[in-house]
Amino acid sequence: MPPDTPPLTGLPDRLCPRDGTRVPLADPAWCCPACAGPLDLDFHPRPAPPAGPAASLWRYADILPPAAPGISLGEGGSPLVPLTERVSAKLDFLMPTLSFKDRGAVLLVGLARRLGVREVLADSSGNAGTSVAAYCARAGLRCTVYVPESTSSKKTEQIAAHGARVVRVPGDREATARAARTAADEPGVFYASHVFHPYFTQGTKTYTHELWEQLGGRLPEALVVPVGNGTLLLGAHLAIEELYGAGLIPRRPALHAVQAEAVSPLARAWREGLDDLYEEDIPAAPSLAEGIAIPRPPRARQILAAVRATGGAFHTVPESAIGPAQADLARRGLYVEATGVACWAAVREGAVGDAEAVVPLCGAGLKTGTAAPAPAPRAEAPGT
Incomplete structure (x- = not known):
């Protein structure tokens, strides 16, 4: 587990919205084992007056699920x-x-770091992959991003600049997702899916x-x-x-x-x-x-x-x-x-x-x- 990672306590379960299957956050399964669908988070905070810096996502920390601290890049507070x-x-x-996409990626990568994973995988048409790559760089995690072959070269350059490995997949966005999900089933891989993961x-x-x-x-x-x-x-x-x-x-x-x-x-x-x-x-x-x-x-x-x-x-x-x-x-x-x-x-x-x-x-x-x-x-x- 990376240094300064909080213990795995107080983490909510994931919950399938279709059949009610529960999947612990620490479980490597990235989809519902019963129906293969995406999972929600069994997390129901009650909003309260926000606290903290005005131009910061973390002003709303009291209504966000637990994640590892220290990987913020200053996200939130857009005009x-x-x-x-x-x-x-x-x-x-x-x-x-x-x-x-930084709003979601900071939490998702923060969870990956808290779970002690070393290898993160994402698929994206560009922006989500860039965001996951940046926060993985910040968190000290290895990252691979699958993108469609038609993705803007400016986006793939940005992903690679953060140190992530870029895999260009022939075909459309759906083909890219299928290729990434196959790779995500490998042992030791955290699938940082901005679609399937409720964080x-x-x-x-x-x-x-x-x-x-x-x-x-x-x-x-x-x-x-x-x-x-x-x-x-x-x-x-x-x-x-x-x-x-x-x-x-x-x-x-x-x-x-x-x-x-x-x-x-x-x-x-x-x-x-x-x-x-x-x-x-x-x-x-x-x-x-x-x-x-x-x-x-x-x-x-x-x-x-x-x-x-x-x-x-x-x-x-x-x-x-x-x-x-x-x-x-x-x-x-x-x-x-x-x-x-x-x-x-x-x-x-x-x-x-x-x-x-x-x-x-x-x-x-x-x-x-x-x-x-x-x-x-x-x-x-x-x-x-």
Whole structure:
């Protein structure tokens, strides 16, 4: 076990939302052993007035699950700035690795360090892998990140700069996930999945807790969130339920989920009134919004249920809207990657009408450049 690692006491269990199977946090299983689905955390804090530095995720330590201390890079506390009279943007691209994924990665890697693991594995379209790699570097853990072969070279350079091994997988994001999950079954590997592991969502919920505090103890009528695997939306929903359950908000804001039209399995299921995705695979077209180009999100049922529970909706944006939305934000002084502008593109097209809304700007434009297809890097076979 690494030095200064707290003892393994007081750790909550993971819990399967579909069949109730319990899995201890120290168990290396990364999914439910009964149904192979993702796990939630049996952790139900009651929000209290936050304490600590204002510009810090750790201001909310009392409602976060236990993790190893000492690996923070200064994450949290992103600014909220107006875009119009009714729409504001939360600048989560101003995180240590330039994306909101730092909120979840600091907790997930903190857990890995607390569990005493030495080898961490992640899969990602870029941002989550970069974040996990950075926090592994901070924690002194070896890290391997699987990415699709089409991932922006700027993102893979950032991952490698943190000392992680990058494995480029031929095929789409789903092929990458399959390759990583196979490798994750090897002994001694901690699968730092931002999709399957509930610690990541516990971190992303701080986005909404911060927003509640920044707005003077309230939330807007609508939270507009980009959705691929749904980690930010599910974190937002978790925070909403915590705040509503504690009587700190009088109503739940509507969650509006945004997908790229080219890869929109959840929006299709929503339109047809389904509780889950179609059984058959639907071929996904290439999208500039690579971070949300997820053809089969494992938490689809939870994402659809969260949007319904808040009276929200799903929206899709065409590829032709992404470039103009990115350029519009840049002219306002905000240079954001293509995935991160999807919500602003949807709002520009009337997704929430005149409702008071907040959009997250999730990743910096420097990660991908302007909205044009990135050249595909040379593929490296998994395991090399």
